[in-house]
Amino acid sequence: MARQDPRSADTPLRRHLDGTATSRPTALDAFREARKTFLAGDRVDMQALAKGLAVDRATLYRWVGSRDQLLTEILWSLIEPTLTRSRKTHCHSGPPAAPGQSPAAAVMNEAMRAVNTNPGMQRFIDREGELALRLLTTKASGFEARLIELIAEIVREETAAGRLQSSIPSEDLPYVLVRVMESYTYLGLITGQQPDHDRSARVVNALLPCGTTSGPDAE
Numbered sequence: 001m002a003r004q005d006p007r008s009a010d011t012p013l014r015r016h017l018d019g020t021a022t023s024r025p026t027a028l029d030a031f032r033e034a035r036k037t038f039l040a041g042d043r044v045d046m047q048a049l050a051k052g053l054a055v056d057r058a059t060l061y062r063w064v065g066s067r068d069q070l071l072t073e074i075l076w077s078l079i080e081p082t083l084t085r086s087r088k089t090h091c092h093s094g095p096p097a098a099p100g101q102s103p104a105a106a107v108m109n110e111a112m113r114a115v116n117t118n119p120g121m122q123r124f125i126d127r128e129g130e131l132a133l134r135l136l137t138t139k140a141s142g143f144e145a146r147l148i149e150l151i152a153e154i155v156r157e158e159t160a161a162g163r164l165q166s167s168i169p170s171e172d173l174p175y176v177l178v179r180v181m182e183s184y185t186y187l188g189l190i191t192g193q194q195p196d197h198d199r200s201a202r203v204v205n206a207l208l209p210c211g212t213t214s215g216p217d218a219e
Contacts, residue, residue, distance in 0.1 A: 025053040027063035034064075035074045041123035044071060068131070071124075072141040078118065079111065083150060086110040091158060093213075104158040105208035108151075108177060109201045115185055116195040129189045137182050148174045162213035177207060 030053055034044045046067050050060040064070040089110075090096070090103040098106035115121055125132050135141045152174035158164035166173055184200035187193050 025055060029053060030060055030063050031070070031073060034070055035077060038074050038124065039120040041120050043127065068135060068141060072135050072143050075136065076143060076146060078121065079115065079147065080150065082111050082114045083107060087154060091154065101205055102158065102164050102208045102210040104154055104164045105205045107154060108181070108204045108208065112181055112184060112200050113197050116197060125186065125189065133186060133189065144178060148178050151177050163211045165209055165211040166207060168207060173207070177204070180204060180207070
């Protein structure tokens, strides 16, 4: 009986090396596809998502939880990197990247501009405004609590570094800032007016004034 050539053995490794392996989708694939759909301005539909991944709805829900939970993670994946990048740009001891603003204010203003100019986000608010409000402004999803904690971290670091000097108590300031962000992000739903970045920036700048090491007279 002829011995099988080990080089031709059909193993998962060999299939990957040959480029003939078929990879099964994962929860991360589901998230990526849903995020792509969201950013394109389209509605994230769980049935369509499951069909596109070639899995049943039960599997998809087991992976990502409910549609609300999936949307919450998509929204967090947009705001958290935005704030992180902006912190690297503004929160340092070097010359200010945005003269006339405290670094903390510059971070907040950039984040608000990013939210208000993101096509996927705006389509989501226009199409599912009540859901957006519930996911982003209540305890239903945990999104707001995460955002408050992230902003609290920025406030603590900037205050300790002397680049921020606010008259609002530090335990209240992060919540106030998040509420300001929400008010101007959902201005259309609340008053029918379009979001105005200049108006929101004036409020944020007043709440986050420069400290002794970042103001006009700082050395």
